[in-house]
Amino acid sequence: MPGAVQRKTVARRRKGERTRESILRAAVDLASVEGLEGLTIGRLADELKMSKSGLFAHFGSKEDLQLATVEMARQIFVERIVRPALARPEGLPRLMGLCQGWLDHVAGHVFKGGCFFTAASFEFDSRSGPVRDAIVAVMRAWIDVLTRAIAGAQKARHIKASADARKLAFEVYSLAMGANWALQLLDDKEAMNKARANILARIRAVATPNCPPIKDAKSA
Amino acid sequence: MPGAVQRKTVARRRKGERTRESILRAAVDLASVEGLEGLTIGRLADELKMSKSGLFAHFGSKEDLQLATVEMARQIFVERIVRPALARPEGLPRLMGLCQGWLDHVAGHVFKGGCFFTAASFEFDSRSGPVRDAIVAVMRAWIDVLTRAIAGAQKARHIKASADARKLAFEVYSLAMGANWALQLLDDKEAMNKARANILARIRAVATPNCPPIKDAKSA
DNA sequence: CATAAAAACGAACGTTCGTGCTATTATATT
DNA sequence: AATATAATAGCACGAACGTTCGTTTTTATG
Secondary structure, eight states, X not given: OHHHHHIIIIISOOHHHHHHHHHHHHHHHHHHHHHHHHOOHHHHHHXXXXXXXXXXXXXXXXXXXXHHHHHHHHHHHIIIXXXXXXXXXXXXXXXXXXXHHHHHIIIIISSTTSOHHHHHHHHHTTOOSHHHHHHHHHHHHHHHHHHHHHHHHHHTTSBOTTSOHHHHHHHHHHHHHHHHHHHHTTOOTTHHHHXXXXXXXXXXXXXXXXXXXXXXXXXX | OHHHHHIIIIISOOXXXXXXXXXXXXXXXXXXXXXXXXXXXXXXXXXXXXXXXXXXXXXXXXXXXHHHHHHHHHHHHIIIIIHHXXXXXXXXXXXXXXXXXXXXXXIIISSTTSOHHHHHHXXXXXXXXXXXXXXXXXXHHHHHHHHHHHHHHHHTTSBOTTSOHHHHHHHHHHHHHXXXXXXXXXXXXXXXXXXXXXXXXXXXXXXXTTSOOOXXXXXX
């Protein structure tokens, strides 16, 4: 009865896998506050009421733990922001979904300490090794998603074909990062609203006449 | 003969003060790469071929060392970027001096690992305590300098009075931070040029007719 | 030049780091 | 239910952390 076997090993996975996942979920939150280097095995074990060695056995090394944490953060990000946005129709709605999701994420609605990847980016931008490479790969993929969404909006004739998609993606990214900075560091509670207004203005500047209305509210 | 005494204690300072300064100069470079927490007393002592305890004696604690490092970074930043720009005439020249200096700084021409304060901002934005407070104070001051320079350019009738000075300062800051990210993490060597062009376009968009020409080169 | 003060050193403290072992539970399969 | 296997705990290790202390060397002053 291979079906039953599969149901047991897939649907209700091994316990080790489940604890591993719960470890990584805690690791992402902790790292978004303390940084990926500040993320410590002992601290994480305390938080989960596990022994250091028991937790450590799930990963061959601290670097493995860091890599797995980055991967988990990526999965959460894709699940929470990218996938819902990609479910919307191509063009302005999808682009707006990405921007709004990105702002929500940056505002700390997804990870505890603000944007996990922005923090990781600046923590590892002067280092080298597999962890840095993993962060770089995620960030490149994210910029590509943004750029493709803009190109899609151009194909849908919502945004002028003359606009530089990659440049606009970079502007959106920069403004969101600036908002993250103003909110988390300077405690500027209006930073997110200002950033959203700013991003909308940038998009309006390159919108075509037959573009659907770009409203200030959360909808597109 | 108080004059001689003063010459000895002021012009040629005590040795301790001099080594303290050289320690802090090294600390700024090291922290711009490893972060302010990753900055370690033993590592710093090795780099300077000093004993840990000898170095430590200059500071009462690691937190003191971090605070002194932030202060030294601030002084270098003011000396190298803010002061030369403030020496230029109020209006567009001064504003352009600040922007160009800021971009140079971000490009890593001042600190080893890119922008010290951007890295420190994201490292401490989820913490609390005196070090975070010091970073916040420096960043607020810097945004204020930028904002005042824009307001000055408005007074000089180089930039439209209708423009929102603080909003423009925030845009400039965000774009430079994005360029720092693209250069240091993604190794995008054109990031600085693109950011400069972008910033110039933002300024041009609010320039008055009698504004001096905004050229792409380094001059204003 | 002598001498008091300042600066740097060397060794050690208690902790915590990451990482190995071995033993002991808990889980899954027959 | 018995048994094999996976998961966790316990303990110890060497290294590095921030920090303290007493000593020695260097510097500045009368």
